[in-house]
Amino acid sequence: MIYEHTAAIRPPRALWVPFELGRPLGVPNDPAFQKRVLTAALNLLAEMSGPILAEYSESAPSYPDSEESWVCPINIGAQKPDTEQADILSRVLGEISDLSPWLELGRERRGRSVFGVSQLNIQDCTRFLASLLTSRNPESRAPNASLGESLKRTSEDLFAWYTEAAAAQPGALLPTSRALENWYWNETAAGRLILDLARSQFDHPDPLVRRVIERNLIPWTQMHKL
Amino acid sequence: MIVRVGDLADDGLAQWVMGVPLPEFDSTPWVEPPPLRSLRLAIVTTAGLHRRDDTAFNVGEGSYRVLPGDISAQDLLMSHISVNFDRSGFQEDANLVFPIDHLRAMTKEGSIGSLANFHYSFMGASDPEEMAAPARQIAGLLKNDQVDAVLLTPV
Numbered sequence: 001m002i003y004e005h006t007a008a009i010r011p012p013r014a015l016w017v018p019f020e021l022g023r024p025l026g027v028p029n030d031p032a033f034q035k036r037v038l039t040a041a042l043n044l045l046a047e048m049s050g051p052i053l054a055e056y057s058e059s060a061p062s063y064p065d066s067e068e069s070w071v072c073p074i075n076i077g078a079q080k081p082d083t084e085q086a087d088i089l090s091r092v093l094g095e096i097s098d099l100s101p102w103l104e105l106g107r108e109r110r111g112r113s114v115f116g117v118s119q120l121n122i123q124d125c126t127r128f129l130a131s132l133l134t135s136r137n138p139e140s141r142a143p144n145a146s147l148g149e150s151l152k153r154t155s156e157d158l159f160a161w162y163t164e165a166a167a168a169q170p171g172a173l174l175p176t177s178r179a180l181e182n183w184y185w186n187e188t189a190a191g192r193l194i195l196d197l198a199r200s201q202f203d204h205p206d207p208l209v210r211r212v213i214e215r216n217l218i219p220w221t222q223m224h225k226l
Numbered sequence: 227m228i229v230r231v232g233d234l235a236d237d238g239l240a241q242w243v244m245g246v247p248l249p250e251f252d253s254t255p256w257v258e259p260p261p262l263r264s265l266r267l268a269i270v271t272t273a274g275l276h277r278r279d280d281t282a283f284n285v286g287e288g289s290y291r292v293l294p295g296d297i298s299a300q301d302l303l304m305s306h307i308s309v310n311f312d313r314s315g316f317q318e319d320a321n322l323v324f325p326i327d328h329l330r331a332m333t334k335e336g337s338i339g340s341l342a343n344f345h346y347s348f349m350g351a352s353d354p355e356e357m358a359a360p361a362r363q364i365a366g367l368l369k370n371d372q373v374d375a376v377l378l379t380p381v
Binding site: 002003004005008009010011012016020021022023024025026027028029031034035038041042043045046048049050051110111112114116117118144145148149152153156159160163164167174175177180208211212216217218219220221223 | 230231238242243244246248249251254255256257258259261262265267278281282284285299300302303304305307308309310311312313314315316317318319320321322323325327328329332338375377379380381
């Protein structure tokens with residue numbers, strides 16, 4: 001996955017690509033571009049000696065204005081400090097209600113959804129996460145999951161739900177990954193909920209909960225908010 | 227498919243990446259496979275993919291999930307523990323990470339010989355030592371499936 005690691009490990013055949021992490025074939029919804037990358041990788045199988053660390057030179061198409069021009073389909077107001085943590089739950093549920101039409105539109109367009117790792121519906125995901133603000137051991141966990149596993153899976157589902165809805169605006173440029181990330185963590189009550197949860201439970205007695213909060217809940221680029 | 231440390235958006239992440247201990251191998255195995263048009267190919271990904279009804283990956287887990295050869299993109303979820311890579315691309319288009327539709331098309335047009343009966347996914351943010359035994363198991367399964375080559379798609 002990382003050039004320097006690959007150079008050190010020396011697998012038989014590897015293709016370096018100039019794409020962001022999470023996008024090994026470059027660009028969503030661009031099959032021609034993806035096939036060019038795929039073909040370049042598969043063509044390495046014809047090489048007669050190795051190890052090979054080849055470099056793919058074609059950059060992904062860039063849309064320099066997309067981050068600035070992208071707007072969330074609904075107007076989610078700037079975060080306001082809440083005096084009572086219960087307000088966070090109401091705000092997130094309100095955002096979910098407002099975003100639901102866009103979520104359905106997006107699912108219809110894509111024909112699929114990546115929501116569901118927790119096996120809870122979005123409202124129960126939210127209630128579980130909100131309950132962790134004030135309880136060390138909430139009962140409403142994900143099925144067949146420990147507290148730490150539930151925390152990870154429900155937070156994943158919350159992010160997936162929001163970003164699927166936000167990226168559903170028809171006819172518009174898809175938001176960049178950074179635009180979506182910044183929107184979620186800066187402008188939504190859901191992002192605020194997760195940040196508050198991390199602050200309140202960083203010293204949780206469950207080691208997996210602490211591990212998830214420390215490393216697997218909030219991206220590096222947003223950790224400064226804690 | 228891989229990126230450079232210098233391309234990572236965050237210095238903290240870049241520093242962490244460069245500090246990751248790497249496995250050591252005595253040699254690089256080398257095989258000359260059949261021509262692509264005769265070759266049987268499998269996908270192995272470390273993207274933490276699984277079927278909707280499968281158990282999600284957990285922190286530190288070294289085991290894999292089976293992705294049947296006839297799997298539909300609609301049935302794919304991602305439960306990778308890292309939050310430091312883009313998920314929105316996969317949300318939008320599963321082939322960005324798991325190019326099964328492209329490979330099916332290439333097989334149909336004769337560019338690739340055939341696709342494996344099963345593909346596999348690990349969750350890459352685990353200790354390689356935890357993945358070693360499952361990986362050897364998959365190697366045996368791939369041999370039984372007469373697979374000639376593996377396309378590895380990391381995230």
